[in-house]
Amino acid sequence: MNQHHEAAVSEVYSPELIRSEVIRLVELHESGVLPPIVQLGHPVLRMAATPFTDQLEPELLRMLLDIMRMVMIDAPGVGLAAPQIGIPLRLAVLEDLYETDPEVAAAREREPLEYLEIINPHYVQLGDPMAAFYEGCLSFNGYQAVVERPAEIATTFTDANGIAHTRNFSGWQARIFQHETDHLDGTVYIDKALTRSLCANHEYPRWANPSIDEARTGLNF
Template sequence: MTQQARPQPGPPTDYSPARIRDAVRSVIEAETLPPIVQAGHPVLRQFAAPYDGQLNAAELDGLIARMREVMHAAPGVGLAAPQLGIPLQIAVLEDQYEVDPASAAARSREPLAFTAVINPKYQPVGNDVDTFYEGCLSVGGYQAVVARYRSVELNCLTQDGRPFRETYSGWQARIVQHETDHLHGMLYLDRAEIRSLTTNAEYAARWAQPGIAEAQLALGFRQD
């Protein structure tokens, strides 16, 4: 299966720097963890504003810390600022969950240390793709099959403003692509084989194998 044509990014956010700062302060100062924005909210379909100093150091650190808390509580392996209603190009990544060895081997899934990325962009390394079920914290209750590049090169800024470049492969590359897409106004459903769409309950009952062959046959989505 080849990766589908790249979806078009969303329109640029209409949030002013002051509105972004107010949204960040609201998230940081909240006594409880903020909810994760769900599909249908316009902020998920906007091209988030590049980070260029809209926040002071304490606000930036506070936002990243809060995003990590929300990601862990969900639980998930990545979270983008728009998922908290903040159209700013910041995301957090971390995968420390234990999975069965067969799934880990099939998906090339290895632990990913906590990483905060600012203004990320990725480029494929080669044309090979991997195709697996994928979910999203902003599309609660569902999963679908998505073809993603097997390896990508990520370019971004670190939390302290340093340029960062790294190549990721396997499941780590999938996380990088998924979260970067969020910052450009795209959801995983834009890339998905829609006939593969399944509820989490049906996925757990029927399709939670390392690969997708059985789901392809039973649900009738393409097998090229």
Template sequence: MEIAELVTELVEKYRGAAAPLVEVGDPVLRAVGEPVNGQVGMELLRELAEILFATMHAAPGVGVAAPQIGIPLRMAVLGDSAAVPEEVATARGRRPLPEFTIINPTYTADGDEIAFYEGCLSMPGYQAVVARPESIMATYQDLDGVQHTERLTGWAARIFQHETDHLHGIIYIDKADTRSLTTNDNLRDRWADPTPVRASRALGFSLP
């Protein structure tokens, strides 16, 4: 089925509401997404973005990529309004991130790597430590077709990288140190520190 048909079918089924999340093991999460190049009309893309945001809010999460709802298209939505303790916000560079849509995004590293626990809505119940550049130069188009290039740091940079990776068939666990893998319950009960230093010593994994 052509990508426009897939999007039309999904929009007609879930217009204005959350769509089911695809979980690991589904081939769409391992496919390289198709670039957005006019094959899907802008109004349809806006409706797809509304569904992505609704899905993100319902989960809840800080980002959802189109492949996570079964659409192999290079498009994702991001936004982080979670209230976290100041100590955590400072250690992770986690500040409120206004919601926005990214189309055909790319990024290049613009800083040293830093490692934190990370999870994914398509792999529920687990988290693992992923080392990522703390700062990136991010490039993307918005829903009006305007090209943006901006420097993102901290948690915003991590979210952008995570969602952009999804569009290339990459799941966070591919980049994680698997010795750090933990259930969400163990993360909450044992390793809910601002940084994973204590977990690295106990579980035997290295940090940058």
């Protein structure tokens, strides 16, 4: 992002505006309504989110993270980044405790991921292996596509208490962490996808059974 664009983003999303938007979402939730998930075309999905530097007091941060978790579960999804509800801060929540067919889990290296809050996350690839599989996105409803990503990553992030963490992830857990962290850089999975693999959700079961070998042949990617 160039300096001119950074200045424009800073002007549009000042700390005061971010805080007021979070308060608005909290009030919306208190009225019994979950915030909507913004869809591709909304500018917040295409800008680098602002690092979290205590723009929100602890109580307000806690409420925001709790709302994000509820939105993620309601969707349902396995991760949600703050920009997906219109808040351009480097925050995301992750959780994958859904029951999965053992054959599917093995093909995707999918292990349960306990609920995790990541603030100002960063990741780097470990080793050379890559893994390719279908991904969907709550901000790009109705479609899935294959994305090739590092199979194992080293990550750093802080939690809501300001405690720094380092943790390695592999398999499906690594994919979730990368997908959500990419959102904080203004990147959506379709930017990295093998576009010939793109399919509507109702066509997805045809190609993920449980590997993507038939998809590679049938869709020519």
